[in-house]
Amino acid sequence: xxxxxxxxxxxxxxxVPLIWNRAAEPAACVxxxxxxxxxxxxxxxxxxxARLSSAGITVVRFPxxxxxxxxxxxxxxxxxxxxxxxxxxxVDAAASGIPLIAAGKSYGGRMAxxxxxxxxxxxxxxxxxxxxxxxxxxxxxxxxxxxxxxEQPQLFVSGxxxxxVDPVRDLESAxxxxxxxxxxxxxxxxxxxxxxxxxxxxxxxxxxxxxLVRPWIGAQARG
Numbered sequence: 637x638x639x640x641x642x643x644x645x646x647x648x649x650x651x652v653p654l655i656w657n658r659a660a661e662p663a664a665c666v667x668x669x670x671x672x673x674x675x676x677x678x679x680x681x682x683x684x685x686a687r688l689s690s691a692g693i694t695v696v697r698f699p700x701x702x703x704x705x706x707x708x709x710x711x712x713x714x715x716x717x718x719x720x721x722x723x724x725x726x727v728d729a730a731a732s733g734i735p736l737i738a739a740g741k742s743y744g745g746r747m748a749x750x751x752x753x754x755x756x757x758x759x760x761x762x763x764x765x766x767x768x769x770x771x772x773x774x775x776x777x778x779x780x781x782x783x784x785x786x787e788q789p790q791l792f793v794s795g796x797x798x799x800x801v802d803p804v805r806d807l808e809s810a811x812x813x814x815x816x817x818x819x820x821x822x823x824x825x826x827x828x829x830x831x832x833x834x835x836x837x838x839x840x841x842x843x844x845x846x847x848l849v850r851p852w853i854g855a856q857a858r859g
Contacts, residue, residue: 640654643722650701652722652723654697654698654723654726654727655676655696655698656694656695657685657697659689659691659694662692662694663857664737664853664857666685666694666853668695668697668739670743671741673708675703676703678741679837679839680838681741682839684765684842686839687843687846687850694731698719700716700747702715710743713747713750716747716751717750717754720747720748720757736760737759737760737763738757738761738762740763740764741765741828742765742767742800745765745766745767746764749764749783750782758787759788761853763790763791763852764790765829766798766800767807769807769810770800772799783813786814788816789816791852793829793849794820795824795825796821799827800827820848822848
């Protein structure tokens with residue numbers, strides 16, 4: 637399997653490593669991007685990827701170029717879109733024709749949606765783990781205009797106490813405006829799905845969210 641991908645950027649090519657959690661006989665492959673404040677090996681993503689792979693779904697994680705360069709803040713959106721394109725093309729070629737789902741935590745999911753809206757990627761579906769609908773406290777700055785342009789099925793997974801989705805009715809309105817989309821709510825969950833009195837281990841939370849989205853991924857795989 638491919639261990640790295642070259643991404644062509646205006647500033648030059650960047651080599652992006654791939655982290656594979658391989659299922660023995662995968663029914664689908666999920667390409668999974670990280671959030672803006674954490675890389676692909678964050679415990680939440682570890683738990684999410686491990687649970688899906690144990691359930692027969694291969695997961696491939698990757699860092700965006702700004703993480704590879706050691707920077708903390710995301711680069712231009714065009715760089716993220718180019719990375720999504722290169723990674724999906726590479727993984728799709730290596731995944732033996734099984735259905736491919738593009739997924740991401742927060743920023744990573746939003747960039748997947750932009751890439752799909754711009755036709756840079758054409759997955760069989762998209763999963764957004766904590767879609768950042770707007771900056772916290774700024775519901776007037778919605779990041780939704782491109783979502784109706786996405787042709788593929790979309791699944792939004794969000795906590796009801798996520799400050800990036802407040803008020804929650806704005807996300808429900810955004811989902812209703814899409815061509816084929818639905819939302820799964822985590823009652824009391826914040827941006828990383830942590831809940832009062834719930835598990836503190838991010839890997840356990842990630843595994844629970846994987847259980848939540850697995851049936852949806854299976855439905856896309858079956859067509």
